[in-house]
Amino acid sequence: MRTQIAAANWKMNLTYRQGEELLDEILDADIPLEAHQRVVFAVPFPYLIMVNSELADENNYFAAAQNCSDKRSGAYTGEVSAEMLQSINIRYAVIGHSERREYFSETNQALAQKAALCLEAGITPIFCCGEPLNIREAGTQNNYVKTQLEESLFGFSEGRISGIVIAYEPIWAIGTGKTATTEQAQEMHAFIRSVLEGKYGADVAEAIPILYGGSVKAGNAKELFRCPDVDGGLVGGASLIGADFIKIIHSLK
Numbered sequence: 612m613r614t615q616i617a618a619a620n621w622k623m624n625l626t627y628r629q630g631e632e633l634l635d636e637i638l639d640a641d642i643p644l645e646a647h648q649r650v651v652f653a654v655p656f657p658y659l660i661m662v663n664s665e666l667a668d669e670n671n672y673f674a675a676a677q678n679c680s681d682k683r684s685g686a687y688t689g690e691v692s693a694e695m696l697q698s699i700n701i702r703y704a705v706i707g708h709s710e711r712r713e714y715f716s717e718t719n720q721a722l723a724q725k726a727a728l729c730l731e732a733g734i735t736p737i738f739c740c741g742e743p744l745n746i747r748e749a750g751t752q753n754n755y756v757k758t759q760l761e762e763s764l765f766g767f768s769e770g771r772i773s774g775i776v777i778a779y780e781p782i783w784a785i786g787t788g789k790t791a792t793t794e795q796a797q798e799m800h801a802f803i804r805s806v807l808e809g810k811y812g813a814d815v816a817e818a819i820p821i822l823y824g825g826s827v828k829a830g831n832a833k834e835l836f837r838c839p840d841v842d843g844g845l846v847g848g849a850s851l852i853g854a855d856f857i858k859i860i861h862s863l864k
């Protein structure tokens with residue numbers, strides 16, 4: 612079975628104390644994970660060390676950064692490098708979230724750089740892709756997402772690409788309460804896998820987890836995750852409510 616992942620994306624929410632309490636609530640639920648299942652918490656930079664230490668005794672639970680720099684090191688005030696994340700034992704980083712693309716002008720080319728630096732540092736990039744509403748309405752979402760994948764990821768060798776996780780997040784579904792239907796999610800996930808297969812072959816494409824993101828809730832997670840090409844979710848709003856995220860973890864295949 613492919614790796615299945617429930618990833619929380621806290622975004623710029625929760626104080627340190629609130630973050631600790633939420634994490635405690637979720638860990639207290641003592642959810643047994645199978646070997647192929649992972650839970651990931653993408654939290655603000657100042658909380659990473661705390662989250663990592665809370666998770667130290669947990670199997671298959673990981674902290675993730677929400678971003679990293681496209682530069683290796685040097686005079687880039689305010690940036691955090693992949694190497695810095697590696698130095699505090701961070702194993703995952705969300706790369707190219709649509710909010711970063713939109714509000715911080717991140718390009719496919721810069722994201723290729725970020726993903727490369729993460730992989731070099733032994734950090735799994737959770738690479739986000741997905742189309743805005745006007746593209747979906749025009750029916751050109753497949754080409755749009757294919758270009759995102761090609762421009763950011765297709766410079767990698769077969770060995771390198773196997774170290775990534777993809778998150779398909781249609782922008783029109785993020786924080787809107789408007790979830791993609793299971794048909795829309797499955798269709799795009801299968802398409803993404805076929806694009807990966809075209810470049811890297813079936814074995815590589817079959818092994819890469821593809822998460823769905825965009826208004827995943829306690830009530831719809833099971834249905835979405837049941838789709839054959841949906842390998843879990845990247846969850847914003849519902850990951851801030853302990854009881855809801857616990858249900859979402861339970862919904863993993």
Ligand code: PGA
Binds near residue numbers: 620825826849
């Ligand atoms: P949402 O956010 O679950 O609140 O829609 C998902 C995301 O942006 O990763």
